[in-house]
Amino acid sequence: MTPTTAATQALDQMNIPYQVFVHDGPVRSIEQAAAERNQDVSQVVRSILFRLNEGEYAMALVAGKEQISWKALRQHFGMHRLTMASPDEVYEVTGYKVGTVSPFGLKMKVPMLADKNVFAPVAVSLGSGISGTAIMMLTKDLKKALGEIETGRFT
Numbered sequence: 001m002t003p004t005t006a007a008t009q010a011l012d013q014m015n016i017p018y019q020v021f022v023h024d025g026p027v028r029s030i031e032q033a034a035a036e037r038n039q040d041v042s043q044v045v046r047s048i049l050f051r052l053n054e055g056e057y058a059m060a061l062v063a064g065k066e067q068i069s070w071k072a073l074r075q076h077f078g079m080h081r082l083t084m085a086s087p088d089e090v091y092e093v094t095g096y097k098v099g100t101v102s103p104f105g106l107k108m109k110v111p112m113l114a115d116k117n118v119f120a121p122v123a124v125s126l127g128s129g130i131s132g133t134a135i136m137m138l139t140k141d142l143k144k145a146l147g148e149i150e151t152g153r154f155t
Contacts, residue, residue: 005129006095006105011137016145018137020128027132030065037125037134041065044134045118045126045142047101049085049093049110052077057085057093059103061114063124066155073154076113095129102127102135104145113150119143 002008002020011018027033034041042064050058050073058077060068074082087098095107103112103126118124124142125134137145 003128003130003133005102005133006107007102007127007129007135008105010105011135011145014145016137016141018135018141021125021134021136023132023134025132033125033134034064037136039123039125039136040121042117043121043124045124047103047127049090049101051083051085051089052079057089057108058111058113059094059101059106060154061103061112061118061126061149062155063115063117063120066115066117069153069155072152076150076152076154096127097131100127100129100131100133102129104135105129111150112146113152113154114146115154116151117155119151 021037023036030044034044046062048060090098093108094101119139123138125136128135
């Protein structure tokens with residue numbers, strides 16, 4: 001039986017095609033996740049929540065092992081300081097635990113941006129809301145599901 005999460009429900013409501021991939025055991029690295037999904041590491045999309053101000057958050061989508069450029073994020077948001085959200089904040093804002101975060105089905109609406117490398121491959125995988133489980137989809141469907149999202153070079 002395919003697991004259902006807020007993310008899969010949101011995609012179903014938008015009529016966006018996807019597949020759910022369930023790993024056989026614990027996932028200990030992005031390399032392992034990609035290999036088991038028959039993907040390159042650059043196809044694994046991470047959804048990272050940042051705290052801009054008290055009670056104000058934004059999510060960045062990043063491909064593979066790419067690292068966020070703090071300078072680029074600060075410039076983008078016109079801020080001198082921002083931080084990664086704490087695990088408690090991640091759960092409060094998204095409804096997901098760190099390591100399972102999806103950009104879909106969030107508890108709170110937050111601004112989203114994506115590094116342009118997220119859209120380079122034909123297909124990607126991303127968090128589903130459940131540990132050891134991923135949503136796999138074509139990049140064109142990811143774009144459609146995200147709608148108007150700011151893209152740029154954030155790594």
